[in-house]
Amino acid sequence: MEDTIAAVATAYGEGGIGIIRISGEDALLILNKVFQPMRKHINNSVITDKYEPDSVGVTIGESIVNRRLTYGHIIDYSTNQVLDEVLAVYMKAPYTYTKEDVVEINCHGSIVSLRKVLELVLRSGARMAEPGEFTKRAFLNGRLDLTQAEAVIDLIKAKSDKSFDVALGQLEGTLSDVIEQIRNLLMDELVNITVNIDYPDEDIEEITYDKLLNNLLQIDDMIQNLIRSADTGRIIKEGFKVAIVGKPNVGKSSLMNALLKENRAIVTDIPGTTRDTIVEDITIKKIPVKLIDTAGIHDTDDKVEKIGIEKSKATFNEADLVILILDGSQALSIEDENIMNVIGNRRTLVLINKIDLGQVLNEKKLQEKMPKALFIKTAVKNGQGINEIENKIEDLVFNGEVKQSGSTFITNVRHANLLNSAKTALDDAINMVRSGEALEFIEIDVKRTFEFLGEIIGETVSESIIDEVFSRFCLGK
Structure with missing residues (x-):
């Protein structure tokens, strides 16, 4: 079982609202430990909204309901001290940012309030989230691929309308769709190559070098178009x-x-x-x-x-x-x-x-x-x-690129480097096709191209790269 994590999800400083986010199996349990939904206390025939732990009487109110904001107080029950007046919401998995149970507590945007409430949440069973751990869980749980996860931080750091539009498009999957399209084409070629290598005597369509060359050149052009957008993408971002x-x-x-x-x-x-x-x-x-x-x-x-x-x-x-x-x-x-x-x-x-x-x-x-x-x-x-x-x-x-907000640009150095590696591997395969080399050798470089593109979206990426990507995120995201 994964730990339940918590962190302040909003920027520290003075503000109207500060949000503490909790994610994990015990999120609701922790909320119930620290949160008292506001109920009318009837004491000596007087109805009051004030929380009075020593009051005697009947409490009237609703319990916490999925996806409904509930008004109440954060209370340290070890001292019966009210820490803040808040709005809290519980969101049941899997329809959440992390695909886990998530709780968000909307406190007053005071550094003192956020610190006290977070400390109480941590004492009640959560652990402090690492930078980017909420988005990392969204990636590991399949809600986002790696390019979409990286787009989250680009959205946060966007310096202009255009950089925001490009990051939002990437979050919605524009780059992922293009990469998947190219990988599907490569997979078709890999299947044809493998079948012709392993089952040459079967009644299957024989692969021709001319057709293979034409298909690989088309894929090469698609990769090159993405690479060309990297300079514009860098400018949009930086x-x-x-x-x-x-x-x-x-x-x-x-x-x-x-x-x-x-x-x-x-x-x-x-x-x-x-x-x-x-x-x-x-x-x-x-x-x-x-x-x-x-x-x-x-x-x-x-x-x-x-x-x-x-x-x-x-x-x-x-x-x-x-x-x-x-x-x-x-x-x-x-x-x-x-x-x-x-x-x-x-x-x-x-x-x-x-x-x-x-x-x-x-x-x-x-x-x-x-x-x-x-x-x-x-x-x-x-x-x-x-x-x-x-x-x-x-x-x-x-420089001639399409200017609409939906355009796909490469704004990430990691993506650009992997695209260049993919193109180098594919160019090696193309040269071997032109030279009439054995399909076994061509297959190796086509597969390398497929894997380099898989690293972009996180399909074939190592754990160390995943850790490095999410270490760049801020706490609470």
Whole structure:
């Protein structure tokens, strides 16, 4: 018999509600030990809602009913002390989060209340849950597969509408369905291979290498499509890092403020106002974006400013996109060209700014210097070009991928690594088919592909990997 576990399921701190979750065979027994449903006490002809352990009279009220919230008190019967006024609910297995009996006690959201009630629950027969143990039990009891269990923590940590939508889709089984579809196709090929190896003389359809090759190539394309989505998936989950660079006083801080829609960075006509990197998290087109406003890159004798400039250069290597701002009302300067050299071949969006002052910058010459860059004309201080910048960021993130909330993206490094391993194994099988190798050798690599995909959803995963996955969860989930 599994232990009955308990933990605080809500964040610690002050709040209206704090929930203690109990899961296991003794959940209801423990609730009955600590919980007194509110009943009317008739004492000396006076009806009162207050719990009075020494009162004499008749109690009127209902007992705990499955899936019905019950109002009452948590009472330490060793001292007859009322610990909190609560709402409690009992949910009978198997229709619960863990597929076990579950109790949730809705206390007042005080750290003191939650601590006292949890301590009483633990003294009454439960043990403290490990991080992620409730979701681990949901996985082990077959309610969730491993990708769905991992989606739970992604939902909790979602930084934007898009990351929430993708995590919710994964929780509902979008990724699991695709993986199962691929594994079913692989199983069909494994069955055909095995039958042709073990029963070559029977009256069965003989497998042809051309047909096998065609089927494996189709499966390979499906795996490759998932792998391609991993970069977009990482950005959706972790955020799109955008470094804003340029020489002093070209409009970097103005762009930062325009995208943030608030005056976060100081804007003046004095060059070198920003001496350090300013980092802000925002959402653009439902995409989490980490904006990095850098110090203006130029030659200076100011020691503090030099440190800021070096940090600006270091951000290039971390950024998914560099936004280079140039003053369109002036000719390209040596400082501009030096910055362009530092940027190199990184993915770059060039803003030809201050076009409201009249464009002097030679755009054709600039495009020859940066042939892979994208260009937008802006007057950031007046808001001109901001919508176009946001649209361009969205296009760069999805890079042709479908943008609807139901799309399947690989957002988990573990999944990406296993998909790459699966593709390597399948490519080995494909090469052997092309070379006309024996079916016995081809079968080995097709089976390896099947098993790598099984690790993603938890079908063939080791216990150590399961423990490692759930160790990343918070207590109470």
